[in-house]
Amino acid sequence: MSKPKIVIAGAGYGGLITTVKLQKLIGADEASITLVNKHDYHYQTTWLHENAAGTRHHDQTRIAIKDVIDAKKVNFVQDTVTKIKPDEKKLVMENGELSYDYLVVGLGFEPANFGIEGLLDHAYIIRSINSSRLIREHIEHNFAVYNNEKEKKEERLNIVIGGGGFTGIEFAGELAERVPKLCKEYDIDRDKVRVIVVEAGASVMMGFDPQLVEYALNSLESRGIEFQTNAFLKEVTADSIVYEKAGERHTVKTNTTVWAAGVKGNSILEESGFDVNRGKVMVTEDLRDPNHDDIFIVGDCAAIMNEETGKPFPPTAQIATQMGFNCAQNLKALIRKESNTQKFVPEIKGTLASLGGGDAMGVVMGKKLFGKPANVMKKASDNRYLYQLGGVGLVLKKGKFNIFG
Amino acid sequence: MSKPKIVIAGAGYGGLITTVKLQKLIGADEASITLVNKHDYHYQTTWLHENAAGTRHHDQTRIAIKDVIDAKKVNFVQDTVTKIKPDEKKLVMENGELSYDYLVVGLGFEPANFGIEGLLDHAYIIRSINSSRLIREHIEHNFAVYNNEKEKKEERLNIVIGGGGFTGIEFAGELAERVPKLCKEYDIDRDKVRVIVVEAGASVMMGFDPQLVEYALNSLESRGIEFQTNAFLKEVTADSIVYEKAGERHTVKTNTTVWAAGVKGNSILEESGFDVNRGKVMVTEDLRDPNHDDIFIVGDCAAIMNEETGKPFPPTAQIATQMGFNCAQNLKALIRKESNTQKFVPEIKGTLASLGGGDAMGVVMGKKLFGKPANVMKKASDNRYLYQLGGVGLVLKKGKFNIFG
Numbered sequence: 001m002s003k004p005k006i007v008i009a010g011a012g013y014g015g016l017i018t019t020v021k022l023q024k025l026i027g028a029d030e031a032s033i034t035l036v037n038k039h040d041y042h043y044q045t046t047w048l049h050e051n052a053a054g055t056r057h058h059d060q061t062r063i064a065i066k067d068v069i070d071a072k073k074v075n076f077v078q079d080t081v082t083k084i085k086p087d088e089k090k091l092v093m094e095n096g097e098l099s100y101d102y103l104v105v106g107l108g109f110e111p112a113n114f115g116i117e118g119l120l121d122h123a124y125i126i127r128s129i130n131s132s133r134l135i136r137e138h139i140e141h142n143f144a145v146y147n148n149e150k151e152k153k154e155e156r157l158n159i160v161i162g163g164g165g166f167t168g169i170e171f172a173g174e175l176a177e178r179v180p181k182l183c184k185e186y187d188i189d190r191d192k193v194r195v196i197v198v199e200a201g202a203s204v205m206m207g208f209d210p211q212l213v214e215y216a217l218n219s220l221e222s223r224g225i226e227f228q229t230n231a232f233l234k235e236v237t238a239d240s241i242v243y244e245k246a247g248e249r250h251t252v253k254t255n256t257t258v259w260a261a262g263v264k265g266n267s268i269l270e271e272s273g274f275d276v277n278r279g280k281v282m283v284t285e286d287l288r289d290p291n292h293d294d295i296f297i298v299g300d301c302a303a304i305m306n307e308e309t310g311k312p313f314p315p316t317a318q319i320a321t322q323m324g325f326n327c328a329q330n331l332k333a334l335i336r337k338e339s340n341t342q343k344f345v346p347e348i349k350g351t352l353a354s355l356g357g358g359d360a361m362g363v364v365m366g367k368k369l370f371g372k373p374a375n376v377m378k379k380a381s382d383n384r385y386l387y388q389l390g391g392v393g394l395v396l397k398k399g400k401f402n403i404f405g
Numbered sequence: 406m407s408k409p410k411i412v413i414a415g416a417g418y419g420g421l422i423t424t425v426k427l428q429k430l431i432g433a434d435e436a437s438i439t440l441v442n443k444h445d446y447h448y449q450t451t452w453l454h455e456n457a458a459g460t461r462h463h464d465q466t467r468i469a470i471k472d473v474i475d476a477k478k479v480n481f482v483q484d485t486v487t488k489i490k491p492d493e494k495k496l497v498m499e500n501g502e503l504s505y506d507y508l509v510v511g512l513g514f515e516p517a518n519f520g521i522e523g524l525l526d527h528a529y530i531i532r533s534i535n536s537s538r539l540i541r542e543h544i545e546h547n548f549a550v551y552n553n554e555k556e557k558k559e560e561r562l563n564i565v566i567g568g569g570g571f572t573g574i575e576f577a578g579e580l581a582e583r584v585p586k587l588c589k590e591y592d593i594d595r596d597k598v599r600v601i602v603v604e605a606g607a608s609v610m611m612g613f614d615p616q617l618v619e620y621a622l623n624s625l626e627s628r629g630i631e632f633q634t635n636a637f638l639k640e641v642t643a644d645s646i647v648y649e650k651a652g653e654r655h656t657v658k659t660n661t662t663v664w665a666a667g668v669k670g671n672s673i674l675e676e677s678g679f680d681v682n683r684g685k686v687m688v689t690e691d692l693r694d695p696n697h698d699d700i701f702i703v704g705d706c707a708a709i710m711n712e713e714t715g716k717p718f719p720p721t722a723q724i725a726t727q728m729g730f731n732c733a734q735n736l737k738a739l740i741r742k743e744s745n746t747q748k749f750v751p752e753i754k755g756t757l758a759s760l761g762g763g764d765a766m767g768v769v770m771g772k773k774l775f776g777k778p779a780n781v782m783k784k785a786s787d788n789r790y791l792y793q794l795g796g797v798g799l800v801l802k803k804g805k806f807n808i809f810g
Contacts, residue, residue, distance in 0.1 A: 130552045133591070137542075137549035144542035147535045186538065 003032045004335055007091050007100035009081050011037035011065055012045065013317045013385075014298030015106025017324025018331070020389060023073040025332045034075040034098060036091065040065055042389075043129050045108075046317045047382070049167055052126045052135035052258070053174030054182075055356070062129055063398060068390045081107060084272040086292045102294050102334065104327055107266035109300040109315065112278065114262060118236040119162075123259040126167060135258060139178075142255050143186040155239045155253035157193045162233050162241075163261025164197045164204030166353055169216055171260055172197055173356030176223035196226045196252060198233050198243050200261075205353070212361045215370050219355045233261075263315070265301040277303065280312075286330050286341040287323055296330070298323040304344065319346050321385060352378040408437045409740055412496050412505035414486050416442035416470055417450065418722045419703030420511025422729025423736070425794060428478040430737045439480040439503060441496065445470055447794075448534050450513075451722045452787070454572055457531045457540035457663070458579030459587075460761070467534055468803060473795045486512060489677040491697045507699050507739065509732055512671035514705040514720060517683065519667060523641040524567075528664040531572060540663060547660050548591040560644045560658035562598045567638050567646075568666025569602045569609030571758055574621055576665055577602055578761030581628035601631045601657060603638055603648050605666075610758070617766045620775050624760045638666075668720070670706040682708065685717075691735050691746040692728055701735070703728040709749065724751050726790060757783040 006022070008015045019035050041062040050056035065076055079093035084103065091098045111127070113119045124135045142156040149156075159175060161168045175195050183190045197204060204227060205213045217227065228245060235242040236257050243250055265279030274281050274289060280303040281289055287302060289295040299320035303312045313319055323344060330341040352362030352374055360374035369377060379400040386395045411427070413420045424440050446467040455461035470481055484498035489508065496503045516532070518524045529540045547561040564580060566573045580600050588595045602609060609632060610618045622632065633650065640647040641662050648655055670684030679686050679694060685708040686694055692707060694700040704725035708717045718724055728749060735746040757767030757779055765779035774782060784805040791800045 130592075134549045134553050137546045141542045141546040144539045148539050187535075 003030065004101040005099065006031050006033045006102045006104070006331060006335075007098050008033070008035045008104040008106065009084075009091055010106035010108060010299070011035055011039075011042045012106050012108045012299055013320035014300075014302075014324045014327070015104060016042045016065070016068065016389065017321050018104050018106065018296075018298060018327045019074055020068055021325055021328035022331055023070045025328055026073075026335060028073045031331075031335050032075070033073060034077060035065070035069065036077045036079055036081060036093060036098065037065060038078070038080045039129070040076075040078050041129070042068070044317070044382075044385070048126045048128070048132040049171040049260075050174050051129065052124075052132040053171060053178045053356075054136040054140065055174045055178050058129045058133050060398060061132075063386075063390065063394065068394065081268060083268060084274075084295075086272070086274075086289075086295060089294065100294070102296070102331060104296045104298060104331075105269065105289075105301055106297075106299045106320075106324075107268055107301055109263035110266055110279070111259060112262060112264040116162075116233050116236060119233075119259060122236040122238050123162060123257040125259050126171060135256075139256055140182060140185075143182050143188060146188060147186060153253075154192070154194075155255045157188065158252060158254040159193075159195045159256045159258070160241050160252055160254045161195070161197045162236075162257060162259040164199030164201070164227065164229070165206070165261060166351075168197055168199070168258075168260035169205055169220070170354055170356075171258060172220055172225045173354060173359065175356070176220060176225055177356045179224070190224070193224075194226060195224065196228060198231045198241070199227065199229045200232050202230055204229065208351075208353075209363065209368060212363070212368060212370070215361050216353065216355055219359045219361075223357070263300065265303075269297075269301055282312075285343040287327055287344050296327050298327050304346065306346075313346060316351075317385070318348065318351075321388065322346055350377075350381075352381065354378050408435065409506040410504065411436050411438045411507045411509070411736060411740075412503050413438070413440045413509040413511065414489075414496055415511035415513060415704070416440055416444075416447045417511050417513045417704055418725035419705075419707075419729045419732070420509060421447045421470075421473065421794065422726050423509050423511065423701075423703060423732045424479055425473055426730055426733035427736055428475045430733055431478075431740060433478045436736075436740050437480070438478060439482060440470070440474060441482045441484055441486060441498060441503065442470060443483070443485045444534070445481075445483050446534070447473070449722070449787075449790070453531045453533070453537040454576040454665075455579050456534065457529075457537040458576060458583045458761075459541040459545065460579045460583050463534045463538050465803060466537075468791075468795065468799065473799065486673060488673060489679075489700075491677070491679075491694075491700060494699065505699070507701070507736060509701045509703060509736075510674065510694075510706055511703045511725075511729075512673055512706055514668035515671055515684070516664060517667060517669040521567075521638050521641060524638075524664060527641040527643050528567060528662040530664050531576060540661075544661055545587060545590075548587050548593060551593060552591060558658075559597075559599075560660045562593065563657060563659040564598075564600045564661045564663070565646050565657055565659045566600070566602045567641075567662060567664045569604030569606070569632065569634070570611070570666060571756075573602055573604070573663075573665035574610055574625070575759050575761075576663060577625055577630045578759060578764065580761070581625060581630055582761045584629070595629070598629075599631060600629065601633060603636045603646070604632065604634045605637050607635055609634065613756075613758075614768065614773060617768070617773060617775070620766050621758065621760055624764045624766075628762070668705065670708075674702075674706055690748040692732055692749050701732050703732050709751065711751075718751060721756075722790070723753065723756075726793070727751055755782075755786075757786060759783050 043062040047061040051058040083092040111125045146156045231243040231245040233243050240253050270276045281297050283297050283302045287296050300315040306313045326344040333339045350364035354360045360378045361370050383395050383399045448467040452466040456463040488497040516530045551561045636648040636650040638648050675681045686702050688702050688707045692701050705720040711718045731749040738744045755769035759765045765783045766775050788800050788804045
């Protein structure tokens, strides 16, 4: 009897944790494991806003896949997934295809247009290493051009962040640190630069404790970040945005709109005939596609309900990582046929948002944290993920140690 | 009797050396000296190609004017000169005007189009701190975009240097060092990047000893620089150039054309009614405008004949600096009415071209130098200028000491 073939599509939080846990749980003779990923590196999506702002180099955010997989147990294929053929049990890539007995889909998110005209054409998205270092360079390029033009263009110095949720706020915090440095580099007055967060809700960071939100606003406003709430983004062009507030339309000139307000699951699932809502599959208790017993879905492509709130859990690295652990265990159970699969139960340990410059806030184990303690906990949590992925060595190599900042 | 008013327009090599020497030669009660410059800093034009390539930070290339002028003797006005009114003895600036008894014009060069279509609109020029850091950022921005586009565009990675003279070759040498670093930063194969020098002459570095030229070509070609000689640039667009060679037209896709093949004097002179050729005034023996005894012209706006060759001396930092010394002496002579002005006699000590990565070549005191000795001499010469301008302190602050590179 040949070994069962496990194919893992995508080396994000969900897919890569599935891979590294599975390689520990089973022997090389028990299954053939193949990981497919577009790049030869994994990256920490939750750190990308720092790369996009230019406050942390992207090499600190990415991890070579060969450094965390066990080549004796896992084959790595660098290719881009284009389609899943569940009936043929095949994964199609740009340069080949793989047949599987079990497939793990961890293909991540992609931007959704949300009916905003021009959004997908003109807004930048903090999505990948490529897109994040492009945002960094795009901002810097505009600053570099500014003083070379006779007619000074404010759109080169205005930065609009679409969405005051978690990513938008964290990105704003890093920009608050980066902008003064860019001003120095390109001989531009700080007062000429505007960073504006446009948020449709009545407040930024909806769902957070009001005291925490106020703390974040104070921290960011004191460093020059502007906020427009109850403001609905209507249109994005190459050099402006339009938002509607209290029935009036406002235009802001900007060459840099960064969309941080919502995403959908990878469209490959829909294109492959999966039953999706916003690109996400409402998975079974053990993270499988309801229509295909042999397909697990982890991370941002998987929707799971929060029974307490009656709404799906937001897509987070924390949950994607936990899904990876669960998925690896369940794959072991299926291969060994020793036990049933286990229900996935997310455990929300806390939520911490960094605000840039060593500031942070959030909730850990039900306790509100502000400033340095929050920052220390945030970095500890980042380092914990690295430990789970690659042990002490990876923490030392890629960890965040500037906790006194 | 009121003190004579000396106004120095432009703080380039010629104007700034005139200022710092004059403040040493005369007492505060002998003349009122005013230096006018667009920026509050001086920069070393001969280092700008390094800033443009990104191998040296522009802060190393610029020097705060307040650090080298004696505020007790020299007034500094930060403004942009727009016109000279010789009949009224006035210098007009964007935000005011100054009357003078003696004017020193050191307004530098500007690009000339040389009949090449689109050159002034689309080519980048290594001209100032602003333009050089823009070139650095423009190249980097194109590298950053490259991997974010589905259809890969070679024009983002092709860099064309128009002109294989001194600046073109020095810039190519720095790019040869910078490109591999950019490739690493943006995950691009070095083989995909082309740097092409397009030269109208039969050889690059015309006028240099053939052995030196061959040395330079070997050094640069071994690091991936391409050369097209007998190639006449005909047209520059935003994403291409056309050159003609042996009767055929060739197109190279590129978003980055850097023009390094020739300049003219500042057009303010022509617009102010001076008698110019390519924007330059053929000055008198003591560097004055033939039509105005009270106006000295130094640096790239002044043409002086090389009697040995029958052609004007090329505009160089070396000559501009020597003009500054001469001009300061002559101003002192005129103010004190003690002696006649002295004829300006350029003294060409040598010419050294850096080739990037610690390589260099050139002639010093009639002796050919290659590689490390040339590099050491080149840096010594750069440091000597700093010493002349601001003493040991300035050498320590802004000097080039990586002579073992």
